[in-house]
Amino acid sequence: MNYYLGVDGGGSKTLAVVSDSAGRIVGRGESGCGNHQLGVDLANRNIREAVAMALLQAKVEQTEIEFAMFGLAGADREADFQILRPMIANIGFNKHSIVCDTVIGLRAGTKQQDGVVMICGSGTNCYGINKRGEAFQCGGFGYAFGDFGGGSELAVEVFRSVIRSWEGRERNTLLTQATLRTLGFASVEQMFHAYLDEGVRVPHYLAKLLFEVAGEDEVARGILRRQGIELGLAASAVIRKLGMQHDKFDLVMVGSVLTRGDSEYLTPYIQKEVSGIAPDCNMRILTMEPVAGAILLAMEQSGSNVDNSVYEHLEERLSVKEIKTAWAID
Template identity: 70%
Template sequence: MNYFLGVDGGGSKTLAVVTDEHGQILGRGLGGCGNHQVQEELARRSILEATSEALEQAGLTRRQIRYAMFGLAGADREADFRVLRPMIAGLGFPAHGIVCDTEIGLRAGTRQTDGVVLVCGSGTNCYGVNRLGESLQCGGFGYMFGDFGGGGELAVEVFRTVIRAWEGRERPTLLTEAVLQTLGYPSVERLFHDYLDRGAGAPIHLTKLLFQVADRDEAARRILQRQGEELGLAATTVIRKLDMAEDRFDLVLVGSVLTRADHRFVTPYIEESVKPVAPACHLRLLTIEPAAGAILLAMEKSGRPVGESVYERLESGLSVKEA
């Protein structure tokens, strides 16, 4: 029997999964932040903790794993891989690979080996691979480097919209009451001065307020519309550059802003951008853990074909209940 390990190391948690060659889940492990760009030693400990727990549950050793695939947030450039290669090699798996977490998100969301993925969680990213195996990443490096949105920046948009409405630079918004209640302030004036005095940043959980009021609030809808348009722009850029306009493929939507929120305020704008460019493209919400994509890539890297029963077992064993 062959055994495989798939790891999804994100900014908030790390999930490791061990399966057999049939896709049966044998063990799971959880760790903290797996992004080395946040803190290298924390990422190393989180990945070690998650993989060790998964192996212990499965009753296996590292030497028994045919192939281990690590899908890690922040694995974007050669500078990142110079940090990650020795870190992952030090875990002791005989055969292993490292890819960006966008790649495992794509592979988890489609049964094809080609496609495009859009990520909108704490940040944003876009990645695609065509039928020839050519790949391209667009974004993932923050606002200064061309991105817009994700939970961190959307929270800032919520905060600044409330301030601008208070000052009179924008129309009144339901976000004001929602922010004051969430953060526990009696007035925007008190909020304004306290955050200035402390040099505090906008808490990321303010992003969810957009979805709570969007059906009744123009300002919230406007922010979410821009998020959808920006994601659509990234996707169409990747599609054009990889010459995928005539292809039939899945555009996989990954991340809490797209999968665990009321995405009807975002996804229509993605579709409006993408469909004229790639009519045969199909938008698909990711409904299983991205770690499933790491398992599939591990199997493929080892030369093992992936059958329908493997997909079915992974979809059953790693479904995301809140998707």
């Protein structure tokens, strides 16, 4: 029996799983932040801890792992890999590889080896790979580098819309009372001065207010509409760069902003942008933990056959629960 290790190292948590050759999960380990950009030593320690826990639960020795695949947030550029290659190599797996967490998110969301993944959690990112194995990433580096949105920026859009409405630069919005209630202020003026005087950052959870009032509020709908259009533009850019306009593939949507049940305020705008250039693209919400993609890639890297039973076993243990209602910026 061969065993495979998959690791999903994100900004808030690291998840490691051990699978046998049939896709049955035999070990699981969790720890904290696995993004080296938030601290190399912190990420190294947490990745090692999650891996050790998974191996211990699986009762599998490290030498028994046929292939280990690490999907890590922040693994975007060569400068990142210069840090990550020795860090992961020192863990000691004979055969291993490192990819960005967008790559394992895509692989977990489609049975094809080509496709596009769109992430909208705390930030945004888009990645694709075509039938020839050519890959392209669009975004993931913040507003100054072309991105718009994600939970953190949407929260700022909520806050500034409330300020603009109070000042008269924006129409009245239901976001005002929702924001004051959430932050515990009696008035916008009080909130305005408190945040300036204390230098407080806008909390990311304000983003959820957009969905709460969007049904009756044009300001909220306008912000979500812009987010949808921007995500559609990113996906379209990836599709064009990779020449996938006439291919049949899945566009996998990942992250709390996209996987909520009320993403109806976003997805029509994404679909409009994408369907105009790739009519055979199929939009789907990720229903398995991204770490499932790491297991699938590990199997494929080692030359193992991935059949439907593998997907069934992975879905049995790694399905994303409450995918339609969860709000957890990751």
